[in-house]
Amino acid sequence: MVSRVHKKHGSKELLQDDESPICTFPPEVLSAIFAAGREIEETSSTDSNPLSREAGLSFELLMSHICSYFRDIAIGTPSLWTSIFIAPTTKPEKVLTYIARSLDCRLDLRVDMSGWASSALGRYAMMEMINFVSAQSHRWRRLSIAAAGESEDNSIVMMLCSRNAPALEYLSICVDNAEHVDEAVVRKNAYEPRIFSQGAPRLSFVRLRGLAIYLFRPPLLELTTLHLDQTKALPMRFSMFRDIVTLSPALAHLSLYGDIIGNESWSGRALISLPNLRSLRICGISGRVYGGALQAIDAPQLESLVLKDLHEHDLDGLWDDAEAVARYCHLKHLTFCDFEVSNFAYKRLLRAFPDITEFSSFYSSIGTSPISPILAAANDVESDFVIGRPWPFLQTLAFLLDVDEDEDWIKNVVTRRKEAGRPLVKLRFGTNYAGVFKRWKKNVALENTLKIETFSDIDKWPANRSYPDQDDGLFP
Template sequence: MSVFNPQLDPYSAQAQNNHGTPQEKIDGLKEIIKSTVTAMLTTRSADGQFHSRAMNPVTPDSDTDLTLTFIANNASHKFEEIQNDSHVNVSFLNPTTTSWASFSGRAKIIEDHEVVKTKWSSTTSAWFGDLKDGIHKGDVNDPRVAIIQVIPDEIRYWTATKGKLGRAVDIGISAATGKTAAPGELCTITKDEIQLTQVIVSLQPAFPPRTIDPQTYSDSGSEEEALGVCQVMSYTTEATSTPFNMGSTGVSPSKSTNSGSTICSIPTEILSSIFEFGKEMDPESFRYASFEGFDVQRDRFIPFENLVSQICVHFHNVAVGTPKLWTSIQIDRSTSAEYVTTYIGRSRSCLLDLRLDLMQQDVQPDDQRLEAILGAILPNSYRWCSLSLSYNRECANQPTVMRICNCLAPALQHLSIAVDDVDEADATIVNSDVNTPHIFRGGTPTLQFIRLRGLAMHLFRPQLNAVVTLHLDQTRSVPLDYSTFRSIITCSPCLTHLSIYGDMISPQPWPGEADPIYLPALESLRISGVSGEIYAGILLAVNAPKMDSLILKELQEHDLDSFWDAMDLSRYTSLRYLSFCDFDVSVFTYERFVEVFREITAFSSFCSTIVESPLVRFLLEAPISEGTPWPELESLSFPFDTDDDDDDLTMELVEQLVGIGRDPSLKLLFKIVVEDGPQPQFQSDQVVFFPKWDPWPTKSMPFDADDVLFP
């Protein structure tokens, strides 16, 4: 194999992208495969000739599974060629975008019809036909039906970063100037990265959805237990074609523990890191689904740490010895005290992430289960890193929230409290001095994220002087005094992100500029009101010279009239990102936004598609003589409705918006979010598709299971 020389191959050197994470590489690869469907499988015959044929792979078992599976006729030449040389290549090409992918690996033949049944579809029989001999009937039991699984050693792919016209221009300019064209990116998924994903994929199919006790298989598990479970794993890896197939060596699992071909030969430190990576791949929306009433959905989800610790004794021992696997503890009405104590013990000295979803009707007087759980978590409050506590009713005779929140929590960084009701409340503390905390009075010096929902912002306020991200969710119609509200959001000089849900002080009038609120560090603001006065009230009162992002939810046509009347163009001069959600405003209101917020570079509509948006109509129809609206605009983001046949109209609007007198050096990018259904095929390098909206307040924000009141 020749050594790559970047000076002699400047195209590959320029196009190579070595910065993507394994998941980003996989996502890019999957996009190419989805857009092509048909692959070319290349095999090598005994006389050295290469033969290729078109084949359609079966849908993979998971989004991270990189094994390619084909159903084929074992009487065809390709089976003979695979038996001669298992090295194969599978390639994909999208002729429209010219994006391609190449899998280099080994092919494996599976003729177990129990496995075939898991991949079979009724349309597949058309490729076999019924020979009318009672045996070769073209169904799933036909002896000709077999599976070819390609386990890749390396995957390379090239994805176009420019459209057809852009590629032609790039190539033409490069040819004329002697420079190297690079209208796309080359990516390589290495063998190590492939094996890492295969380890993760191999674990899930071994167990049907059920509840797993993390204490199963003690550290002193017997050799018989290890043999029995490893035999199950051997069957599972055979079915999923992982590189760690114990059964493929012909050696019994109990005698192959020290063999280089077994998964047990992976060094403990590496296996522990793989497990930590696997936990990070857990879909957190399922892990915490019960908090929003999706109990059935969550019951079908098995946390990774529970699953991996029951594969075999070796896995169990490594998992138990990996403290970071056991730091996330969810407590609800079905959680046992043993479950909690097991997690706390295995997490050792690591910081803990706790979530408690408690219902008053599930908490009985002298509840021994709850007492045992609290007896386990409260002494470890010094290890709490995040605490999410949801309680529908705080009882006077059993004040659970206050009991939990009266601990010392010096390491607490993230706090989310939701309390719907209380039996008794001291009304004098609602508007008391915000510098005197109601909870965690011992101090929370590292607390930077706070969410107070329901009555929590009235009765359960913590120390606020270091908060960076603050959510105030008024889900109960209990108003605050304006002075109290003002004190809450100005308590921390570090407040950078503020989310406000509800009317807050209604029915009191907003004083606006008469009593200003100075927020020197504020960068992003979200507002969702009920009566409407809060929008103008907040925007007129707040003085935030650094604010560059504003999200408005459920804004109606006249909610900002008093703000427009002020027409102060010196306010919010740093604002660059504007987003609307569940709104109903006219072209006139959009015109006001353009006049007041002149430096917008990015706009997002969480509800209206590009075809429905009044903003698009305004941008296209605005008189050129009055200047281009938002001349620095760089991106427009809209949802895409897969049920509407608006592809052509969408592309027409995109083309019109690109040419409306903007600085030609600015590239107007259209971000289209497709949350459900197939991705449309738009031939434009100015349209980018995303599976979901960016998290708030920043893209790097980890999953926030409680952020359900905004999109």
């Protein structure tokens, strides 16, 4: 239905009243269809730039432009109007319309302040819209703020986040620059929230990017998901990092971007205890954060590890720490992105993480993966490190498919592991080539015992995320 509407709208052939049998649908049925369509548009979009949605007609506006019957039902369906995007090009009247039509529903807000101060008129309109949505802070469910720069005397982030937000669950703040950064504020105790000090008791997801890590920390006591994106060369002390990530005993998902603590040593300290951590993502700049964070963190429940931009020697510190390696022996899911790792490093990985059940490999610069002959080995792998059979519990293998290079080694892995009594259960590959799925189903699936799936987008993180996260652009 959505594609048909887009097609008709693009050709100016909008439905007239009673022209289509669908106009005889009961209002409650169409309302439910519209709500489902809006949810599909929101959750299935792969475009991380909300300006693209702003530039054209969103799903709710399309539905309200089909015919008068559709318009009445769309306007009378409050859940269609809960996503409000504010940017310098947004009209205040549109914000007021969405607020009014959404009635008492929870609101999802995105505020992009890039270029907002380019004119006095633009500043006035932005402030007017900020005041509109601020008055609805009791209805906020998700809030995303992107600011190229913040003024100490006129901070939009502080204006938005000085409210009581009892229903707020998701908060993402990205701040690139500020007119003045007080050293005392940067070093302030992590236990003292800088924003939402009046309360955000349901806040479970927080992303702090750039200077937001230091200037705009909210209450962190109930978090389950935390993103620390250190995009500015302003490292924090190890003690502050430890305090931030341990504030919430329920923290289950932690994403780290940047070197985090700079040149300060990760080793020789009391372990950072994260008893409920299930998944960890790391993308470093210099490389020290990979082994350092894994050495410093004690996460007995950790199941999933994602490493981006990993290079050959980035985990050397971890390999030399037998006690740290032992803490990750029950890791189940391992993902590499944009990596350069040799056969030797892979063998160390196999030894350190012996219970892997799912391995994903994306964007290697090496070409044919050096792990392929290791995974295909029928017997124990010979190396300087005694590792036994390679990943005996491996069930799922995921990768981006190069049809000219990858087919032979994947066939070899599937065949040899099946012959050795350790068959793969599922093969997932990303490809845009038509017909690849059928050919692989025929040539690789081996008596239909192997499930083969294709994907067009890298898996969402965390794996159980049921909401859109348009700001997650630093990881694939």
